[in-house]
Amino acid sequence: MSGMDRPDGRGDYAIRVRGLRTQFGSAVIHDGLDLDVRRGEVLGVVGGSGTGKSVLLKEIIGLIDPAAGEVEVLGLDVRTLQGEAARRLRRHWGVLFQDGALFSSLTVAENIEVPLKEHTRIGADLRADIVALKIALAGLPPDAAHKYPAELSGGMKKRAGLARALALDPDLLFLDEPTAGLDPIGASKFDALIGDLQRSLGLTVVMVTHDLDSLYAICDRIAVLIDKRTRVGTLAELERDDHPWIKEYFRGPRGRAAAMAAQADSRIPTFAEEAN
Amino acid sequence: MVRDGEQAGTIEPGSVAARRDGDVLMLALSGDWSTEALADASAALDRIGPEGARSVVVDLQGVKSLDTNGALFLLHKRQAFEAGGGQVEIEVADPHYRTLFEAAARSPDVRTEPPRRPNALIGLLARTGRHAVGFAATGRDLLSFLGAVTVALLGAVLRPWRIRWKALIAQMEHTGLHAVPIVGLLSFLIGIVLAYQSSDQLARFGAQIYTVNIVAVGILREMGVLITAIIVAGRSGSAFTAQIGTMKVNQEIDALDTLGMSPVDVLVVPRVLGLILVMPLLTFYANIMGILGGAVMSMMALDIGFAQFLTQLQGAVDASALFVGLVKAPLFAGIIGVVGCFEGMQVSQSAESVGQRTTRSVVESIFLVIVVDAMLSILFSVIGV
Numbered sequence: 001m002s003g004m005d006r007p008d009g010r011g012d013y014a015i016r017v018r019g020l021r022t023q024f025g026s027a028v029i030h031d032g033l034d035l036d037v038r039r040g041e042v043l044g045v046v047g048g049s050g051t052g053k054s055v056l057l058k059e060i061i062g063l064i065d066p067a068a069g070e071v072e073v074l075g076l077d078v079r080t081l082q083g084e085a086a087r088r089l090r091r092h093w094g095v096l097f098q099d100g101a102l103f104s105s106l107t108v109a110e111n112i113e114v115p116l117k118e119h120t121r122i123g124a125d126l127r128a129d130i131v132a133l134k135i136a137l138a139g140l141p142p143d144a145a146h147k148y149p150a151e152l153s154g155g156m157k158k159r160a161g162l163a164r165a166l167a168l169d170p171d172l173l174f175l176d177e178p179t180a181g182l183d184p185i186g187a188s189k190f191d192a193l194i195g196d197l198q199r200s201l202g203l204t205v206v207m208v209t210h211d212l213d214s215l216y217a218i219c220d221r222i223a224v225l226i227d228k229r230t231r232v233g234t235l236a237e238l239e240r241d242d243h244p245w246i247k248e249y250f251r252g253p254r255g256r257a258a259a260m261a262a263q264a265d266s267r268i269p270t271f272a273e274e275a276n
Numbered sequence: 277m278v279r280d281g282e283q284a285g286t287i288e289p290g291s292v293a294a295r296r297d298g299d300v301l302m303l304a305l306s307g308d309w310s311t312e313a314l315a316d317a318s319a320a321l322d323r324i325g326p327e328g329a330r331s332v333v334v335d336l337q338g339v340k341s342l343d344t345n346g347a348l349f350l351l352h353k354r355q356a357f358e359a360g361g362g363q364v365e366i367e368v369a370d371p372h373y374r375t376l377f378e379a380a381a382r383s384p385d386v387r388t389e390p391p392r393r394p395n396a397l398i399g400l401l402a403r404t405g406r407h408a409v410g411f412a413a414t415g416r417d418l419l420s421f422l423g424a425v426t427v428a429l430l431g432a433v434l435r436p437w438r439i440r441w442k443a444l445i446a447q448m449e450h451t452g453l454h455a456v457p458i459v460g461l462l463s464f465l466i467g468i469v470l471a472y473q474s475s476d477q478l479a480r481f482g483a484q485i486y487t488v489n490i491v492a493v494g495i496l497r498e499m500g501v502l503i504t505a506i507i508v509a510g511r512s513g514s515a516f517t518a519q520i521g522t523m524k525v526n527q528e529i530d531a532l533d534t535l536g537m538s539p540v541d542v543l544v545v546p547r548v549l550g551l552i553l554v555m556p557l558l559t560f561y562a563n564i565m566g567i568l569g570g571a572v573m574s575m576m577a578l579d580i581g582f583a584q585f586l587t588q589l590q591g592a593v594d595a596s597a598l599f600v601g602l603v604k605a606p607l608f609a610g611i612i613g614v615v616g617c618f619e620g621m622q623v624s625q626s627a628e629s630v631g632q633r634t635t636r637s638v639v640e641s642i643f644l645v646i647v648v649d650a651m652l653s654i655l656f657s658v659i660g661v
Binding site for chain 2: 088091104105107109116119120121122123126129130132133136137142145146150168169197199200201202
């Protein structure tokens with residue numbers, strides 16, 4: 001992946017979080033949390049309900065300001081960045097919210113055009129081409145372009161949300177439970193799509209997920225939110241971890257099933273196969 | 277992709293160096309060719325004409341950053357030039373750039389156009405027709421809903437033990453008791469306005485005392501019940517639509533159905549029945565407050581004392597004026613309740629439609645209330661009440 005093989009070693013990390021503390025009233029969600037995301041990797045974020053997975057995501061993209069700590073994205077401090085610089089940083093990431101968060105009064109094509117119109121001076125003709133490309137990249141049929149979100153199924157909404165997130169060709173892609181609410185076939189297709197896009201666009205992906213199959217299929221490393229901090233490692237490392245929650249998570253019946261499925265089908269289908 | 281890992285944000289718009297080599301035009305691209313810089317970069321490329329070159333070689337060696345949008349742009353430029361009979365070769369050495377070009381090449385060859393819009397006149401006719409049909413369909417659906425509610429209401433009256441008393445009383449509290457302050461205040465103010473306006477006109481004939489008659493007849497027969505109906509439509513009719521609509525979005529209505537409970541019995545009957553019961557009470561209260569407002573104004577502007585006001589009031593109206601007003605109250609309550617619940621049931625699976633339906637519910641119920649009020653006025657004048 002790009003960035004990983006950089007000679008001078010600078011900028012190897014897309015995201016650096018140090019000493020993060022999150023507090024809602026008297027409830028402490030994160031305390032002294034550290035997290036590194038390398039350029040070009042797919043990091044899965046898992047954890048029980050209420051451990052603050054989505055909150056962590058929102059803190060990284062600056063939607064929620066943490067009580068203390070440093071959050072650095074692409075070498076810039078998210079917490080102090082303001083004005084034009086903050087706006088420019090936002091062009092470098094795309095976010096897919098749980099249900100797509102498409103603007104309901106706009107068609108899919110218009111949704112994808114929003115960031116292009118807002119952040120660039122690209123002419124209408126090229127813009128239309130870019131929209132068509134993103135729709136194709138997200139695996140939507142071309143005729144979905146002129147449909148409204150209400151006319152799309154859950155899976156198509158997510159793909160349309162993904163197309164919008166990719167509109168500006170971001171370096172970083174944040175996914176909040178991308179496969180929640182999809183049927184198993186749709187979910188594994190979506191996993192394959194993310195993996196494929198990640199490879200062909202050189203994306204760094206951070207995905208909050210509950211889906212063990214996704215973890216096995218596409219994640220390079222996994223951050224487990226536990227005891228208000230993270231434990232990060234590859235699947236193999238975490239499977240050996242002795243923390244009771246991690247043990248139950250990865251060695252429980254669902255974890256074992258996902259591991260077996262991943263072994264049986266270790267090859268992720270390519271885009272061409274997936275489209276058929 | 278900011279390939280060399282520089283801090284996000286430093287852009288060097290793409291530039292092009294052109295060199296002629298016989299028949300071949302060599303273009304060396306440099307700088308940023310990613311989305312952010314694309315507008316400038318494409319301008320730089322447009323400044324260079326093909327100058328009669330038959331074939332173009334594009335060299336990406338010096339490009340600092342590229343993404344799929346940039347690659348797509350270059351592919352389209354190539355396509356356009358090749359359509360004119362030329363030949364373009366894009367030399368991509370960097371493996372990462374090559375994957376980007378592969379990704380960009382997935383774009384469909386033909387662009388799907390948005391559904392064509394018919395011309396303005398046909399569009400207008402089509403819209404008119406659609407709305408007319410929609411209007412008729414709404415009328416039909418409303419009528420069938422009214423039928424369902426009537427059957428359910430009759431059932432409730434015949435078998436009162438099956439009424440959901442708790443829900444009914446809660447509804448009466450929300451729609452009745454909680455509306456008392458606003459209904460009282462507005463009726464009082466309307467009484468003041470009515471007294472002031474009529475005293476102004478009647479003073480020209482020296483007939484100020486008849487202000488009392490106008491206030492009394494106006495409030496009792498029309499204004500009291502109308503003001504109450506409008507407030508209730510705005511407060512409770514909209515609330516009915518929003519509540520039921522939100523339940524519809526959450527599939528709570530479907531859940532009720534599957535549990536063998538009729539949504540009409542559970543949700544609509546307590547609301548409509550509650551409103552029918554409290555609306556006459558609210559109207560009576562509004563009448564008193566309106567007349568009180570008239571009395572206060574008469575005292576201040578016309579020096580008509582309270583005792584004198586009451587004497588004149590007794591001569592001006594009898595009980596029939598009160599009943600003409602009050603008899604409309606349950607009717608209006610039924611309209612507001614049925615329309616509010618009906619629109620709630622029409623909500624489709626989106627939050628947006630809850631808002632639309634709520635607006636429609638208020639507009640429709642006030643419209644129907646006024647239409648029915650006008651028809652009743654004619655009816656009453658014909659039968660001479």
